[in-house]
Amino acid sequence: MQLFGGRKQDEALAKREEQVRKLETECRTLQTSLEDTRELVRHLDQDRELLLGALEHLRPGMDVQPQAQVLLDVCFKPLGLACFYVALADWDQDLLRFVLYHEGGRFRNHPSRRLSDRSGLSERVLAGRRPVYIRTLEEGRAAGSLLTAAEQATGLIPHSWYGVPLGRGSRPSGLVSFQSFQTDAFSEGRRRVMDALTGLLSICMDGPPTPQGR
Incomplete structure (x- = not known):
């Protein structure tokens, strides 16, 4: 028992x-x-x-450069960015002009280039008229990423690159690029926020709506 x-x-x-x-x-x-x-x-x-x-x-009617500066101030630190730029496309003059380029902790005078050369990721965004997300350094190289002078000198190259076109239609007015040193740094949710921020900038660049007569 x-x-x-x-x-x-x-x-x-x-x-x-x-x-x-x-x-x-x-x-x-x-x-x-x-x-x-x-x-x-x-x-x-x-x-x-x-x-x-x-x-x-952001204020409709402001010049593009101050508006780009506002967007930089708002999102650079919270998004953990390594590089940020706003570029405008002049399709008639075949020119891509960088109105604000922040890299390596300071502003850079990034040279303009011909749109028709289609030599970088920016041109890929504009030609495709949709956002482009690059997750790794290797993916960026395969897609035609161009190294800046600072990147070549320091070896500090962002791994994640997200470019969003400004405006809609067959000829976007430019693009905004968000970059990070981290691999696959931007989740789908964060990319939606970047899309929204770029959309706000695009609306403000277009200026206030013109009153319609009756």
Whole structure:
């Protein structure tokens, strides 16, 4: 009888230990889920602040360069960017002009180039009339990425590159480029925010709507 009773106690103890292990696993799963939810909320709050900041400071009718500066100030640090630029396309003059180029912690005078040469990622965005996302350094090289003088001198080359056209139609008015040293740095959600920021800049570049007569 004692042997039988001891065996039942062992089985009951083993069952309780198994239940405890299951509860611990469930708790860890819930904790991970809670942390993921907190991180998602944090990113959503950051995205909201980015868009609200752009809405607050961008003004229709401003010159393009000051508006590009506003967008840089709003998004550079929160998005963890390594490089940011705004370029305008003059299709009649066959010219791509960089109105603001921030790289390596300072502004650069980036040279203009011919659109018809189609020599870089910017031209790929304009020709395709849609955003282009490059996730790795190797992917960028294969796609025709051009190294700047600073990148050639320092060896510090962004791995992630996201370019968004300004405006719609067969001839976009330019593009905005967001770049990071991290590989695959921009999630789909973050790219949507970049799309929205570029859209706001495009609207402001077009200026205030013209009143319509009756």
